[in-house]
Every structure is written in structure tokens, then in C-alpha cells.
Amino acid sequence: MTTRIPARMQIPDDGTAVACERCGFPTLRVAELVSVDGTVVGKTMVCTSCRQLLRPEGPGTASGTD
Numbered sequence: 931m932t933t934r935i936p937a938r939m940q941i942p943d944d945g946t947a948v949a950c951e952r953c954g955f956p957t958l959r960v961a962e963l964v965s966v967d968g969t970v971v972g973k974t975m976v977c978t979s980c981r982q983l984l985r986p987e988g989p990g991t992a993s994g995t996d
Contacts, residue, residue, distance in 0.1 A: 934969060935971075936971055937965055939974070940962050941962075941976065945959050952977065953977060957979040960974075961973065961974050
């Protein structure tokens with residue numbers, strides 16, 4: 931069995947946005963985690979408003995230290 935590591939995240943154009951619990955804007959969407967070969971390996975919820983306002987911190991992030 932080979933493990934596919936997500937290389938990128940994409941938000942399909944046909945998805946419906948719903949209100950986010952954190953910011954209240956109707957910008958919560960389902961995003962697909964896609965491997966290098968284009969295979970969808972998972973899905974996650976992403977708020978495009980919060981993502982612009984809140985930066986992740988900690989190991990493995992641009993603002994954190996490894």
C-alpha cells in the first residue's frame with residue numbers, strides 16, 4: 931500500500947458555502963486535499979474569510995518554527 935501525501939488544497943467551484951461558526955460569514959467550504967498525481971486523498975472544511983484573517987502558528991507553519 932502506498933501513502934499519498936497531499937500536495938495542495940483546492941476548493942471546487944461548484945461547492946456551496948455555509949456560515950462559519952467563528953466569523954459568521956457564509957464562506958465555509960469543503961476543500962479537497964490533492965496529491966501530486968491529481969488524486970483526491972481527503973477533504974477538509976476551510977473558511978476563506980478566517981483563513982485570510984488568522985494565521986496558523988506552531989511547528990510546520992510559515993509563522994512557526996520547526
